[in-house]
Amino acid sequence: MAVNVPGLVVVVIFYIVILAIGIWASGKSRKAEKSCAGTKSEVTIVGGRNISVLVGIFTTTATWVGGGYILGTAEVVYSPKQGLIWAIGPPAFFINLVVGGMFFAKPMRSKHYLTMLDPFQYRYGNMFTTSLLLPALVSDILWVSCILAALGGTMSVILGLSSTISIVISAAVSIFYTFLGGLYSVAYTDVIQLFFMFFSLFLCIPFVALSPAVTGASVHLNQSNVNSWVGELELADAGKWADEILLLALGTLAYQALYQRILSAASSAQAQITCFAAAGAVFIMGIPSVVIGAVAASADWNQTAYGLPAPFERGEAGKILPLALQYLTPTWLSVLGIGSVAAAVMSSMDSALLSSASMFTQNIYKSTLRKQASECELQWVIRICVLLVGLAGMGLAFSGESVFALWLLSTDLLYCIILPQLICVLHLSCANSYGAICGYVVGLLLRLLSGESILGIPPVLLFPGWREEDGVIIQNFPYRTLAMLCSLVCIITVSKMAEAGFHQRLVPRSWDLLGVFKEKRQDQGEGVPLPRDEENMMLSARL
Incomplete structure (x- = not known):
């Protein structure tokens, strides 16, 4: 041409x-x-x-x-x-x-x-x-x-x-x-x-x-x-x-x-x-x-x-x-x-x-x-x-x-x-690092296991309604939305479980490897784990 x-x-x-x-x-x-x-x-x-x-x-x-x-x-x-x-x-x-x-x-x-x-x-x-x-x-x-x-x-x-x-x-x-x-x-x-x-x-x-x-x-x-x-x-x-x-x-x-x-x-x-x-x-x-x-x-x-x-x-x-x-x-x-x-x-x-x-x-x-x-x-x-x-x-x-x-x-x-x-x-103020990490892994894992034909990734999970066309598996189930919702639920659930575990002392404070929770000063009362103060961190970072 x-x-x-x-x-x-x-x-x-x-x-x-x-x-x-x-x-x-x-x-x-x-x-x-x-x-x-x-x-x-x-x-x-x-x-x-x-x-x-x-x-x-x-x-x-x-x-x-x-x-x-x-x-x-x-x-x-x-x-x-x-x-x-x-x-x-x-x-x-x-x-x-x-x-x-x-x-x-x-x-x-x-x-x-x-x-x-x-x-x-x-x-x-x-x-x-x-x-x-x-x-x-x-x-x-x-x-x-x-x-x-x-x-x-x-x-x-x-x-x-x-x-x-x-x-x-x-x-x-x-x-x-x-x-x-x-x-x-x-x-x-x-x-x-x-x-x-x-x-x-x-x-x-x-x-x-x-x-x-x-x-x-x-x-x-x-x-x-x-x-x-x-x-x-x-x-x-x-x-x-x-x-x-x-x-x-x-x-x-x-x-x-x-x-x-x-x-x-x-x-x-x-x-x-x-x-x-x-x-x-x-x-x-x-x-x-x-x-x-x-x-x-x-x-x-x-x-x-x-x-x-x-x-x-x-x-x-x-x-x-x-x-x-x-x-x-x-x-x-x-x-x-x-x-x-x-x-x-x-x-x-x-x-x-x-x-x-x-x-x-x-x-x-x-x-x-x-x-x-x-x-x-x-x-x-x-x-x-x-x-x-x-x-x-x-x-x-x-x-x-x-x-x-x-x-x-x-x-x-x-x-x-x-x-x-x-x-x-x-x-959601309840979200913390433990929930975020678990949600990230769940969302990524579910998405990868669902497969992607453009990238040549075969599906491991076959959802209801799937069919095969020209050797390619088509997923008719809303698997992306499922991965997103599972990630969201995981973040909230694990975050609340982590907070409850440290707050109720069901989990030793020494296990808080990510430093998400910290204790109050002794003069403020009993040492109860608190989440990070996001606003103070933001202000100090800006200053």
Whole structure:
């Protein structure tokens, strides 16, 4: 396929504009470092906590509306075995941001945390916090690979450009401006990227719907055509459907990228407003993908230059959005479409890069490895982490897996392991290190024993309703939700048992190897074990 030179020029111009905005925002970040009362690393991680509500809404929306969201939603709606009813992204992310605003924004922002791992560090210490970084890091790398794979496939279809070159160039641009300006560069580039996504994707809808291949096919439209994109939900698949929508709705509550936006707000009220407004915006941004996927399912591909067999029969359902733009819209509009996907990719990728870099620098490097590290040193650690996470995600982007599958997998460990821990550390004062460790092990063990076909891990536990397709075992039972709930129950139960055991002296105090409980002074009464005072630890750490 020949390279689309005019389209390539347009995309290059778009990248240059984004890069210029990122560089401009890095200058704004340096000014904030001089005027802000916080440290340089605080400006990089949470923008000095002075990101305006409007910019916060834009950057939160742009972060959630990534390549996986846009291409994955269109892929599912188009696929005959799934359809609209399986397009869980828009409603799941709406629920996610509403729940985040109601129950997580205030407790996180009111404590002046810098990262999602801060509350764990103050209550459980450094060792356990380090163990939580691992699933968070894996999730961010998978998220980066998912959105880069989406972009690579899109550019190869519309521009005739090698997906390898597309992935490398896009990753380099995103890494560079995140490297320079931290959250300021991420937030302000997100504003432009979201505007571009909104304009180009909604502009595509009438052109796709009025394409001769679609209007011609509509004459012969029957109920089977409608069912092909509406989809069906059989009772046997209800568990899997519920599991996946809960995975995206609740699992994404454990993303550092969400809390970076919450913690960058000037107050708890502003953080909540940001979440609620972004919830509606994210849902609206899913409409073009749904429409394009549905129209593509109803189109007569034999009337296009693509011909037959259709994309699904060729195994190209994951590329249905760029294919629809390429063959169902004018050339100039398909170029705008590739720009929208590029914008979606970079708006999510930069957030994932900064997310992992922030947690490692703040909660591992500064707190454990180099407690006396200077601000300049911390800045360079953040930049190196941004580079390494970007390179790791870029490497996985060449795997060729389904965009939708990678999108789900990126949230998997967060849902099963970190979410129950986050609920307990923010809302349950009874949770302690013993319960947290047991909950971590239970959640991880159940998830691994359930298997994962993308990673080549065979299931050991076969839940009710499982079946085998093409040599691959499909679990229809909501096994991810089961792992999450078991982890949550384990944290609460073991924590209460440990507290009761030490309080009632059923367990010798010398067995408190983790130092979770300590005695009152003798002048305050009998030595009764008390849990660590989280607030005092937090204040002393800040001072």
